[in-house]
Amino acid sequence: MKHKTEDELFAYREGEMKGREAIAAHLQQCGECRAELERIEEVFAALNAMPVPDPGEAYGAKVWQQIADRLPEQNASWWRGLFAPRRLMAFGTAVALLAVAFYAGRKTGPPAGGERVADAGKVRERVLVVAVGEHLGKSE
Numbered sequence: 001m002k003h004k005t006e007d008e009l010f011a012y013r014e015g016e017m018k019g020r021e022a023i024a025a026h027l028q029q030c031g032e033c034r035a036e037l038e039r040i041e042e043v044f045a046a047l048n049a050m051p052v053p054d055p056g057e058a059y060g061a062k063v064w065q066q067i068a069d070r071l072p073e074q075n076a077s078w079w080r081g082l083f084a085p086r087r088l089m090a091f092g093t094a095v096a097l098l099a100v101a102f103y104a105g106r107k108t109g110p111p112a113g114g115e116r117v118a119d120a121g122k123v124r125e126r127v128l129v130v131a132v133g134e135h136l137g138k139s140e
């Protein structure tokens with residue numbers, strides 16, 4: 001039996017009609033693909049549940065550019081679906097909140113001004129990669 005790709009499952013979740021019946025039929029018989037769809041659902045549920053103060057439209061796009069290359073190739077295509085403006089904003093906001101919490105939690109001394117900015121940037125990237133990795137790694 002040929003499994004459905006993340007792209008197909010993502011399209012199915014988004015209400016795409018093409019191939020819908022075949023995917024639904026496959027999902028009925030295939031626990032693996034159901035689990036995969038659930039994993040995708042979880043990520044979106046988490047994103048949609050986040051509060052959305054306005055971090056500025058450019059922010060989400062900038063963050064995305066920073067992480068796009070780090071995402072595992074097989075997962076990259078459906079993650080692009082996150083480009084819907086509201087999701088992108090929630091995503092950027094979540095990253096900012098995580099970064100602030102993480103950085104505040106581990107700050108040990110008073111670094112110089114310029115250093116602090118650089119460090120915060122590095123920490124933010126690391127936190128983001130970890131957060132994304134956790135979402136993507138939840139399937140087992």
Ligand SMILES: [Zn+2]
Nearest residue numbers: 003004030033
């Ligand atoms: Zn399958």
